[in-house]
Amino acid sequence: MYKIIVLVRRFFLGVPLKVCFGLGYLLGMVISLDPKKRRVGFKNLKLAFPEKSAPELNRILKKSFVNFGLSLVETLILPRVFPLLAMKGFEKIPPAGGLIVGIHEGNWELNCSYFAKQRGFAVLAKRQKNKGLDKFLNEIRDESGLKVCFSLKTLVRRFEEGCVLGVVIDHGAENNAPLIDFFNHPVPTPRGAVFIARKLKIKIYPYFTVREKGFHNTLEIGDAIDPQGKTDEEVLLSLHAVYEELLYRNPEMYIWWFKRFKRKNDITAVILSDGKAGHYKQSKAFLSFLEETEYQVKSHVVDVKYRNQLSRVIMELYAFLSSKRCLGRGEFLKLFLSPSTMKILDSLAPDVVISAGSFVAAVNRVYSHYLGAKSVVLLRANIPLKKFDLAILPEHDRVNLDGGVKIKGSLFYPAALDDKFKICKEKFNLSDKKKIAVFIGGALFDRAMFSESLKLFLNQLRKFTEKKGYKILFSTSRRTSYEDEKLIATELSTFTNCEAVVFANRANYDFVFDGFVKSAEIVFVSGESISMISEVLSLQKPCVALLLERLDSKYNVFLESVKDDAVILASPFAIDEIKPAASTVFDQNRKKIKEAISTLF
Numbered sequence: 001m002y003k004i005i006v007l008v009r010r011f012f013l014g015v016p017l018k019v020c021f022g023l024g025y026l027l028g029m030v031i032s033l034d035p036k037k038r039r040v041g042f043k044n045l046k047l048a049f050p051e052k053s054a055p056e057l058n059r060i061l062k063k064s065f066v067n068f069g070l071s072l073v074e075t076l077i078l079p080r081v082f083p084l085l086a087m088k089g090f091e092k093i094p095p096a097g098g099l100i101v102g103i104h105e106g107n108w109e110l111n112c113s114y115f116a117k118q119r120g121f122a123v124l125a126k127r128q129k130n131k132g133l134d135k136f137l138n139e140i141r142d143e144s145g146l147k148v149c150f151s152l153k154t155l156v157r158r159f160e161e162g163c164v165l166g167v168v169i170d171h172g173a174e175n176n177a178p179l180i181d182f183f184n185h186p187v188p189t190p191r192g193a194v195f196i197a198r199k200l201k202i203k204i205y206p207y208f209t210v211r212e213k214g215f216h217n218t219l220e221i222g223d224a225i226d227p228q229g230k231t232d233e234e235v236l237l238s239l240h241a242v243y244e245e246l247l248y249r250n251p252e253m254y255i256w257w258f259k260r261f262k263r264k265n266d267i268t269a270v271i272l273s274d275g276k277a278g279h280y281k282q283s284k285a286f287l288s289f290l291e292e293t294e295y296q297v298k299s300h301v302v303d304v305k306y307r308n309q310l311s312r313v314i315m316e317l318y319a320f321l322s323s324k325r326c327l328g329r330g331e332f333l334k335l336f337l338s339p340s341t342m343k344i345l346d347s348l349a350p351d352v353v354i355s356a357g358s359f360v361a362a363v364n365r366v367y368s369h370y371l372g373a374k375s376v377v378l379l380r381a382n383i384p385l386k387k388f389d390l391a392i393l394p395e396h397d398r399v400n401l402d403g404g405v406k407i408k409g410s411l412f413y414p415a416a417l418d419d420k421f422k423i424c425k426e427k428f429n430l431s432d433k434k435k436i437a438v439f440i441g442g443a444l445f446d447r448a449m450f451s452e453s454l455k456l457f458l459n460q461l462r463k464f465t466e467k468k469g470y471k472i473l474f475s476t477s478r479r480t481s482y483e484d485e486k487l488i489a490t491e492l493s494t495f496t497n498c499e500a501v502v503f504a505n506r507a508n509y510d511f512v513f514d515g516f517v518k519s520a521e522i523v524f525v526s527g528e529s530i531s532m533i534s535e536v537l538s539l540q541k542p543c544v545a546l547l548l549e550r551l552d553s554k555y556n557v558f559l560e561s562v563k564d565d566a567v568i569l570a571s572p573f574a575i576d577e578i579k580p581a582a583s584t585v586f587d588q589n590r591k592k593i594k595e596a597i598s599t600l601f
Contacts, residue, residue, distance in 0.1 A: 424515020
C-alpha cells in the first residue's frame, strides 16, 4: 500500500493542476457510487436540514463527495496547493498559544500542514489501521513540520515547547461522553478539547474551510471561546453552534457520510395514519414501547391522502418492486400523494416510520426508503412483510412471518390509565365497592342467537352479582344494534346493583373503557371484540370472553390463542364455575417487542 501511494503521489506532482483537479473530481464521483455512503450521507443531511427538498440534498451530497475527492488529491500535492490557500484570523491566537478545534469538513491534512507552516503546530491523532497509509501520512506531515501526537501526554509536551495545538470534536467520543445538540440532535461529543484547554489554561479557536474554486481554499480561525468557568457541555454547545452556522452556509464542505449521527440519542418517529382509530391506537402503542428505551423520542402523526384511487394502486406496485436504491427519490411520492400530505412528509426527517393496515403500508415502504429510515408495519399489508424492517402481527392473523414478531391479541399499551379512572369515577360517582365491568359489542353472524344469548347472560349476571355483592359497570359499543340496546336497557332496569350504564351510540366517552376496567375485579367482554379482549388482558385484569354467537375461524383462532389467559364462557353462562385470573399477555408482548426494537436500532 505504501509504495503504491508514493507512486501515485509522484504522478500527481508531475501533471498539471487541471489534470489533478479533473482526476480529483472523478475520484469523488466514483466514491459517490458507494450505496452505503450515499444512504448515510443523505440521511444525515436530512437530519440536519429537514426543510430542504430531496433534489437540494442530493446536490449538496454530490458536492460533498467531489470535495472529498479533491481533498484526497490535495493531500498528495500539498506543496503545490499551499500557494493557493488564504488564511484569515490566525493572528487571533496569542503567543502563549491556543487550541484549534475542527470537525470532519474541508481537508484536515491540508489545513494542519498549512498551520504548521505559519507556526509550530501539533495535533492529536489516531493511528490508521492500514500501516502503509499511516506511514505515508506521517511522512507528509513531517515534511511540513507538523507535530503528530498519539497521546495526550505528548500533546501537552508539544505545548510546553511552544506549539499551538489542534484536535477534532466530532470523532472518538468516549462511552460516557456528554450528549450535545448538533442540528437539534443530541450526539455523544468528546470532551477532550475542553479538558486540554482547561488544563493548559488556553482558549479554544474553531476553524472552518471554504473551497472557493478548484484548489483555492480559505481557512478561517473563529473567535476564541474561553472554557474557564464554564461546564464541558456549555463549551461544546458553543462550538457546535459555530459549526452549525458555518455548515448552513457551506453544507457541501462536511463529510456527510461520516457517521456523526450514528450514536445520536434521539429518535424521530412518524406515524402514518389512515384515519382508523384502531390502527392509530396500535401505532401509538408501538410508539409507547419505543419511548421505554433510552432514546429521546419525538413523534409526528401524518394523515395520508392519495391523489386518487389509481394513485394508491400504482404506489403499492412501486412499493412491491422498489428497493433501498430509491433513497432520495422523494419526487415519486409527490406524484401520488396529495400536496398537503407531501408537504408535511417532506418537512420531516424520521428515523422510523410506523403504520398499521394496508392503506398506508406502501407509503411507509417508499417513504422510509426515501429517507433511509426504519420501517415498522403493524397488521398484515398488501405487500410482502419482508419488505419492512419490522413487522408485528397478532397470532390470529395466521400469516407466515419470518423474522417478524407475533403477539397475542391486538397491540396495546396502557396510557394515562390513572387519569381516565379518576375522570370516570367523578363522572359516574362510582363507589369503592367491588365491581364487575361488562362490555358488549354487536352481532356479526347471527343476530337472533346473539340477542338470545345476551338475554340469558344478563339473567345469570344478575344472579351472580347479587349473590357475590358486586356492583356492575356496563357499556355497549357503536356496533351494538338498536334492538340489543333496547334489550339491555329493559333487563338492566330490573337490576338493583348497576352503578353506571353507557350506551355508546347515545353518548361515548374516551375514558369509559379504561375507567371501567381499572375499577373492576372481573371484566366480561363479548367474544367478537378482539381489540377489547386484548386490551383487558394487557391491563392485567381477569377477563371473561362471552360466546354469544357462533364465530368464524378468525375469531376462534384468536380465542384459542388466549385460552390460557382468558376464560371462554358459553351458554348457559355458568359464571359461578369460572375462575378468572390476571393475565401476563402484556408482559409477554412487551418482551417480544422490546427485543425487536433493540435489534432495529
